[in-house]
Amino acid sequence: ATPTSIMVGTGRAAELGVLFRRGEALQTLSSVQTVALDKTGTLTEGRPELTDLTVSTGFDQADVLRLVASVEVMSEHPIAKAIVRRAEQDGLQLVEVDQFTAETGFGVSATVSDRTILIGADRLMTREGIALDAFSDLRDDLAKQGKTPLFTAIDGQLAAVIAVSDPIKQSTGAAIAALHQLGLKVAMITGDNQGTADAIAAQLGIDTVVAEVLPEGKVTAIEALQSNGQKVAFVGDGINDAPALARADVGVAIGTGTDVAIEAADVVLMSGELNGVVNALHVSQMTMRNIR
Ligand code: ADP
Ligand code: MG
Numbered sequence: 001a002t003p004t005s006i007m008v009g010t011g012r013a014a015e016l017g018v019l020f021r022r023g024e025a026l027q028t029l030s031s032v033q034t035v036a037l038d039k040t041g042t043l044t045e046g047r048p049e050l051t052d053l054t055v056s057t058g059f060d061q062a063d064v065l066r067l068v069a070s071v072e073v074m075s076e077h078p079i080a081k082a083i084v085r086r087a088e089q090d091g092l093q094l095v096e097v098d099q100f101t102a103e104t105g106f107g108v109s110a111t112v113s114d115r116t117i118l119i120g121a122d123r124l125m126t127r128e129g130i131a132l133d134a135f136s137d138l139r140d141d142l143a144k145q146g147k148t149p150l151f152t153a154i155d156g157q158l159a160a161v162i163a164v165s166d167p168i169k170q171s172t173g174a175a176i177a178a179l180h181q182l183g184l185k186v187a188m189i190t191g192d193n194q195g196t197a198d199a200i201a202a203q204l205g206i207d208t209v210v211a212e213v214l215p216e217g218k219v220t221a222i223e224a225l226q227s228n229g230q231k232v233a234f235v236g237d238g239i240n241d242a243p244a245l246a247r248a249d250v251g252v253a254i255g256t257g258t259d260v261a262i263e264a265a266d267v268v269l270m271s272g273e274l275n276g277v278v279n280a281l282h283v284s285q286m287t288m289r290n291i292r
Contacts, residue, residue, distance in 0.1 A: 001027050001287060009287035016279040017270035019255075025266035029250050029284035031231050035179050035277065036222060038236035038244075039190035039197060040078065042254055043204065043274070044166040046237065048078055050086040051147055052163035054138060059159045066092040068152050068162070071110040071117050074100040079150065080108070082164045083119075104240065105191050105214045107150070118153040121193065123212070125151045125158070135161045143195025146203065168200070175274035176204050182281060189213065189221045191240065218244035235269075235277055237261050252277060 001009075006027070010020045020026050040046050055061050069087030072080035073094055087094065097110040097117075106127070107120015118128060122139060125132055130153045132139065138161050139149040147163040179186050187208040190197050197211035210221040218234075222244050225232045234241070234248035237257025242264040245251030253265035256272035269276030 005287055009283050012286075013280060013283040016276070016283065017255075018276050018280045018283065019268040019270060020266070020280075021268060022266045025250050026284050026287055028231065029233060029267070029281060030288040032184065032233045032250060032281075033230045034185040034187055034225050034232045036187040036189050036225060036232055036234045036244075036248070037206075037274075038218075038234075038238065038241050039188055039192055039200065040166060041237040041257060042235055042241075043172050043188065043200065044168050046078055046166065048082040048148065048164035048166035050082045050162065051165045052142060053160060054135075055160045056134065056158055059154070061160075062090065062092060064152065064154070064160045065090065066094065067112055067115070067117055067154065068119055068160070070094040070097050070112060071100065071108055071119060074110065075102055075108050077102070077108075078166070079148065079164050083162065105212075116155055118151075119162075120150060121212075122149070122151060125153060128153065128156075130156060130158055132158065134158065140195055143193050144199050146196060146199040148192055148196050168204070169273060171273040171275045173204060175278050176206065178275070178278040179281075180205070182278075182285075184281075187221075187225060189218050189234070189244065191215075215240040215243050219247045222247045233277075235274070252280065 006023045009026050055064050065087050069084045072083045097112050100110040102108045106124040109118045142149040142163040147165045150162045152160045176186055186206050188201050188206050189210045194211040197209050201209045231249040233250040234244050235252040237254035239258050239260045242260045245264040251265040252267045253261040255268050255270040
């Protein structure tokens with residue numbers, strides 16, 4: 001492409017709210033065959049709500065929520081915010097916790113007046129030797145509804161299943177249909193539960209799902225999609241998306257996302273909506289067609 005056509009293209013994209021941080025990205029984007037997307041905050045609003053809280057026999061619902069929220073108030077995770085918001089709405093008095101720790105992809109833990117509280121994904125419970133038997137059907141059920149199931153254990157005893165639900169963004173469905181119309185494959189790469197990811201992907205007609213991955217796992221997933229010389233664009237918003245944004249042939253950050261994601265990206269969508277990706281592809285294809 002000539003410098004002039006690139007300039008015209010990036011100018012047109014900017015009018016559509018798509019910021020090309022690197023001119024080459026405009027060219028590379030036209031040869032992309034797969035668009036991979038992060039789920040939380042990219043396909044979805046990134047603002048989950050607590051929808052379910054089921055306690056084990058012998059545990060009191062309000063008591064469990066109070067303890068869990070007291071721990072989660074220390075975490076920045078959107079799941080944590082959903083739990084704390086619900087506890088506040090219910091007027092529960094939070095207590096001080098000690099020894100708070102957070103572990104990416106697993107969850108959080110802390111002690112509250114000598115009681116040890118664990119909150120997180122099933123793999124955290126499994127790793128800590130806490131059996132999920134009683135709740136594994138409920139977990140699968142919640143996941144099938146597209147909700148994220150979480151567990152909490154108090155002093156090594158499974159105390160509750162919690163579910164949070166994150167609404168799909170308004171423009172996501174139409175954007176995915178448009179990507180398919182352009183002949184592209186659409187993939188989802190997420191740290192969330194496999195069943196939850198599968199349910200949301202089915203709803204949206206997404207072709208491939210990679211779930212329950214850590215940030216480095218997102219890079220591996222991009223590399224797998226790049227096999228046989230395929231060009232891949234990755235769209236994400238979070239700190240945990242930065243390595244994948246850097247590894248993709250074109251990294252696209254959601255403008256309402258974290259600074260870390262924006263810094264790692266080649267393209268920034270000024271609105272939080274996914275039709276920006278479709279606009280970026282259109283401009284890129286038009287620019288490259290003009291110069292052929
Ligand atoms: P993503 O942002 O893609 O969901 P994360 O690695 O942040 O990926 O989280 C993956 C999973 O780890 C979550 O779905 C949840 O099960 C668990 N998790 C992480 N942080 C927390 C937290 N503060 N409270 C409860 N669970 C958590
Ligand atoms: Mg995200």
